[in-house]
Amino acid sequence: MCRIFGHFDAQVSRHEFRTVAALQRHGGPDAQTCAVGEGWALGANRLAITDPSGGTQPYRLGEHITVVFNGELYNHAELRKRLEALGHHFDDSCDGSVLPALYAEYGPDFTRHLDGMYAIAVVDLRAEPTLLLATDEVGMKPLYHHWDERTGELCFSSELPALLAFPQVRAHRWEPGLDDYLSTKTPFGDRTMFEGVRVLPPATTLTVTRSRGLRLTRRAPRPAADAPVTPAAAAHRVRELLDTEVRRLVRADVPVSVITSGGLDSSLVTALAARSAPGLHSFNIAYRGEWPHDERHFAREVARRSGTEHHQVELDPADFPALLGDVVWHLGQPNADPITLSTYALFTAVRDAGFRVALTGDAADELFGGYDRIRTALDVPAGGDWVTGYVEALAAVPRVLRERLYSPAYLEFVRSRRSAAARVAEALGSAGENRLAALTDFETGTRLPAYHLRRVDHLSMAASVEARLPFCQPSVVRYATGLPAGFKVGDGRVKRVLYGAAEGLLPASVLARPKQPFTLPVGAMLVPGSALHAFARDLLAPVRLRRHGMLDPAAVDGLFAEQAARPSDRSALALWSLLVHELWLEQFAPAGGSGTAEGAATAAVGGRLAA
Structure with a gap:
């Protein structure tokens, strides 16, 4: 690596x-x-x-x-x-x-x-x-x-x-x-x-x-593997393939660990890896205090059943502002998922514990239809508009709110060109009758590498850790691609075949729990009085926003007021996304700068990398 x-x-x-x-x-x-x-x-x-x-x-x-x-x-x-x-x-x-x-x-x-x-x-x-x-x-x-x-x-x-x-x-x-x-x-x-x-x-x-x-x-994609006859046979084959790949991926000439979020995907990888690597260490991250979506108890159950030596990493929300600048630097460009901060801290803890390799459960949702937006799109009756809602679900900030936040000049510029959302909608709208095949192709071929895999790569390697991804192995990808839609999503459930593959390996509490996002509970954290809120207020101050002229300072102030009066994931994620973008501008594209990276490179070599 x-x-x-x-x-x-x-x-x-x-x-x-x-x-x-x-x-x-x-x-x-x-x-x-x-x-x-x-x-x-x-x-x-x-x-x-x-x-x-x-x-x-x-x-x-x-x-x-x-x-x-x-x-x-x-x-x-x-x-x-x-x-x-x-x-x-x-x-x-x-x-x-x-x-x-x-x-x-x-x-x-x-x-x-x-x-x-x-x-x-x-x-x-x-x-x-x-x-x-x-x-x-x-x-x-x-x-x-x-x-x-x-x-x-x-x-x-x-x-x-x-x-x-x-x-x-x-x-x-x-x-x-x-x-x-x-x-x-x-x-x-x-x-x-x-x-x-x-x-x-x-x-x-x-x-x-x-x-x-x-x-x-x-290069032309490798052909999909032959589809199985029954869901049970498919679940058995998925388990076989994952077991084979995990056995290969736990082999290394340095210590190997596993990330255990407490959800289905990483828990399944943990259970399979523990069978092939006695004495395996597992890592989970949580946040100091009481917050929504805390999965640490599920991760502990998986670790106990699998027999791993478990490490509970706890991150103090007061430290978020100090960490976020490094996260944006290592990514090199904005990524609006708040989990980037936790990912960076988690891989740092893996390194500090003496490990250079960590297996993860990334890409299972893309391959096996695990996102609610996929299920919702498939539930739209034939002939109905499933594309608009799906594309809107991809956004960090909904379209109407985006346009409200832009300055008049930038809004005029945006409306003069075909947006990213329009390009995605056009590609999906011409996909044909096999809706899940089109969604899977988009999720794995477009969104996964850009939004997900680059994040995992950059933030793991920032800590000198190699992340290994069993679900991204060719044998698993080819087999998942060939699965019928009903084996993945149906009857209000997602990742059906993957749940079948995990039966008997994971605690019943993990298999029966409702799906929840593996992300930072930013809606609850970005509220007045928190360190994160004060940091966002400072970075998104009107005087800063006017330097680049893309955002309307009054509209951003209104978004802060909305989050203070009625805290929600919608307004919090919008503020988080703007905060990350402003940090990126500050590090890489300062207003009135020379337009080169010389200053950033010099500062990095002289400070950040001198240690």
Whole structure:
């Protein structure tokens, strides 16, 4: 597991390249290495998980193929045997060491042979110099890039703050970003909040040469597995697949742990992992005091039944303002889910307890129809409008309230373009008769990588922890994709087949409990008198909002008044979302600034990363 970065034909000094590396040190504290050639450079910050004494990056094959890699390859032992039979030799047993030989044998199609999570960069000098970037099928390992078509320069990095330290990359905010963010809680697709900065989509290969420029190729998805005959058979097969994947994912050359929220998904992973890893440690986070949606007692029950050594992490809400700036920094752009703060604190506790790997239950809701918005959309009678309500449920701030909060000039700008919500609605509206298939495709292919997986990746690696996701493994994804709609959602229930797979493994209280969101109870916490409320009031003061001119200060004040008089999740999440956006502006796009990331990079290297 690493952080990677590099460039093709960009003018970057050694000092600037080391600055990029320094800004990702948290994700790879064990080694910082690079390879530099004529017109290219590759670098890596290593978090040593597999074969800690080996695995020196960049990986090389002769003088012509150089590779850096972020991720984990679970089939590297099988690949090594195959490649050895073809005459290749390896000096260590690190997973990434197989990549140069695999690329030499199969060319750009080498990714077809990989089982795992990855972002990979290859420089191939055998013919015309070529840079190749590739991401895994689900998007577990993000890769950001900036391409200048005029000069033919490309820069890339695993994290946004590091990418912004390249002198070619300008930290200009993308003007529609605020509306996109409030409409979908974070930018979707390959968009970021920075003009000219993109993120490589899942299952995508990017190549750059001097003669052809930049080309993007989206790899065809693997076919869905055959559908089962009965729900019971499907539940049995899901359990088999998850058990197999969890057995593989608990293997590591460093201590492994598991995140146990107390909900179905992470509890099932915990129960299966405990059977394969005696002495497993589990972690749960809760908040000091009495708050809604407290799941700690469910997590304790799961831990007790599974036999794990359980760690209860408790976060003081008074510490939220101090943590939130770091959270926004590591994400690099706004994400409106308050759980980002808890995720950051939880992975920090995992690291402090001595663990470098943590299994999680992420992506089960997307694959198995676990969200209420999916159930609600499926309940709309044939011919009815299910799209509008579903799209509105994705928003951090409802459309009517968004437009009320915008300044007149920004509202006029927003109405002059097609919004993110309109784009999502258009895509779903043309999806055809199989409503659940369209929703699952959107949830897994668009929302999951942008909103969920990047958050998990950045906030786990901020604490030097590798998050492993059994539900994102190809065998589970392919099988879940092929399940009939009724096996997932029906009779007012969600994730039906997954509940069947968990029977006999989890306490009855967990299986019978109503679904509740795994998130920060921001509606109850963001009230007058709290540290969070005072922090939000300060950051969203009228004098600050006028600097960028996108929000109406009087309307934001009205939102504070509404939350004070009638506290609700609606107004609290809106305020939280605006607070996060303002923090992001403050760190990355100050009004009247130079439009570069030089100041942010210098401050980070001199302060945040100097420790």
